[in-house]
Amino acid sequence: MAVDVVIIGMGYVGLPLAREAALRGLSVVGLDANPDVVAGLNAGRSHVDDLHDSDIAEMHEHGFRATSDADVIADADATVICVPTPLAEGGLPDLGPVNAAAASIAAYLHPGMLVVLESTTYPGTTDDVLRPMLEAGGLVAGEDFHLAFSPERIDPGNATYGVRNTPKVVGGHTPKCGARAVEFYERFIDTVVQTKGTREAETAKLLENTYRHINIALVNEMSRFCHDLGIDLWDVINAADSKPFGFQAFYPGPGVGGHCIPIDPNYLSYNVRARLGYPFRFVELAQEINATAPHYVVQRAQDLLNDRGMPMRGATVLLLGVTYKADIADQRESPAHPVAKHLYDHGAHVQFHDPNVETWRFQGHDLNRVADLDAALADADLTILLQNHREYDLASISRGARLLFDTRGVTEDGANVERL
Ligand SMILES: NC(=O)c1ccc[n+]([C@@H]2O[C@H](COP(=O)([O-])OP(=O)(O)OC[C@H]3O[C@@H](n4cnc5c(N)ncnc54)[C@H](O)[C@@H]3O)[C@@H](O)[C@H]2O)c1
Known part of the structure; x- marks a missing residue:
């Protein structure tokens, strides 16, 4: 039976995309190499933050199914690659999962098919890495099949912008490939923006993430000297943010995390260095x-304890929020890891609380979240707020903590409260 689209990689990116396409009437199959993911989805279980089990049930009502058998691609009009693009040893891009997905497609590629890469990667990947693998069987991109790149912009935890109402950038290997990809996405996404080619679409994604990375670094650096100069940076940012043009507010914090910001800009700098030598x-x-940034947070924590005559060695430090951003459960590249590591290295007893995380794997051990937050706040020598999850009652945390270090600038100043 013909399938409108096979989406390869049923993770944070592929699953919400599959949902939107299925709900708009496309026949969708999710292909994932992990049998547990496939079994879970087919049993109606969601494993990503923004989707509930009820969303998966709704997808099934619209004909969605998951599989590990790549032969489903043989019947597909289109296939979209949403597999991870991690960093390998030494910070180099690891295209292993993309290559594996390309091999699956190449085995079942047929004339007229659309292939889109959505995984974040360096400019040239679609045309120079993916295309030769797909063309190895004799079909030619732009003539026999369509090839495009479309960056994923999903923002986990964002209640306003989802797959459908976030404009989708698309770049084709040829203008005809681009037009075919635009036509595909317009079936379930409100606004599609076409670039000249695949490289422009690949680079647009890297520009977006690099822009965030650099601006977060700017305020993280400012937070250090503002603290030394006795200037409240949070107040500074609020004031600057009153300017209705030419300024966008970014806020300091304990470091950047997640699959995108700490990783994607490396793809760009690696590519510039490797190809151009600078x-x-x-x-x-x-x-x-x-x-x-995590090390700086621990230094400030140490100073806070020291000011109260306490060494960090032997102190109980409670971390609030160990995910990489607020209101999600994803811990990938979370700054809580290096913060906890530095605290351990200084001899502190580390505890954690997070409404979205039951057990936190740290240095080979599973740490259980503290059972009673109020009791843990009263007990800890120092509490560090790392993520301001919506479940947190900040007034009650400030009142209950013996000493609170707020790395998100969300609590009121007080005798027992210091902000980053
Ligand atoms: N998570 C985000 O917020 C986000 C946002 C924008 C872009 N991206 C990018 O999207 C891509 C996917 O990220 P993610 O967060 O969805 O990853 P993820 O780890 O949540 O999911 C990837 C899925 O792909 C599967 N997989 C891996 N190799 C496969 C293969 N060869 N065949 C079939 N399935 C395979 C894995 O089993 C996993 O279920 C990455 O390039 C990432 O940089 C992620």
Whole structure:
């Protein structure tokens, strides 16, 4: 039976995309290499933050199913690749999952098919890495099948912008490939923006993430000297943010996390260095500043304890929020890991609380979240707020903590409260 689209990779990106397409009437199959993911989805269970089991049930009502058998591609009009693009040892891009997905498609590629890469990657991946693999069987991109790149912009936890109402950037290997991809996405996404080619679409995604990375680094660096100068940076940012044009507010924090911000800009700087021989200095500087943010947080924590005559060695430190951003459960690249590591290295007893995380795997051990938040606040020598999850009652946390270090600037100043 013909399938409108096979989406490869049923994770944070592929699953919400599959849902939107299925709900708009496309026949959708999710292909995933992990049998547990496939079994879970077919049993109606969601494993990503923004989708509930009821959403998966609704997808099934619209004909969705998941599989690990790549032969489903043989019947597909289109296939979209949403597999991970991690960093390998030494910070180099690891295209292993993309290559594996390409091999699955190549085995079943047929004339007229549309292939879209959505995984974030460096410019040239679609045309120079994916295309030769797909063309190895004799079909030619732009003539026999269509090839395009379309960056995923999903923002986990964002209640306003989802797959359908976030404009979708699309770039084709040829203008005809681009037009075919636009036609496909317009079936279930409100606004589609076409670029000249695949490289422009690939680079647009990297520009977006690099822009965030650099601006977060800017305020993270400012937070250090503003603290030393006795200037409240949060107040500074609020004031600057009253300007209705030419300024966008970014806020300091304990470091950057997730699958995108700490990783994607490296793809761009790697590519510039490898192909042109010179550095992309903004990215490298931002990397350096954001990577040292967790250490800076621990230094400030140590100063806070010291001011009260307490050494960090032996102190009980409670971390609130160990995910990489607020209101989600995803812990990938979370700054809570290096913060906890530095605290351990200084001899602190680390505890954690997070409404979205039951057990937190740290240094080979599963830490259980504290059972009673109020009791843990009263017991800890220092509490560090790392993520401001919506479940947190900030007034009650400020009142209950013996000493609170707020790395998100969301609590009122007080005798027992210090903000980053
Ligand atoms: N998570 C985000 O917020 C986000 C946002 C924008 C872009 N992206 C990008 O989207 C891509 C996917 O990220 P994600 O967060 O969805 O990853 P994920 O780890 O949540 O999901 C990826 C899924 O792909 C599956 N997979 C891996 N290799 C496969 C293969 N060869 N065949 C079939 N399935 C395979 C895995 O089993 C997993 O279920 C990455 O390039 C990422 O940078 C992610």
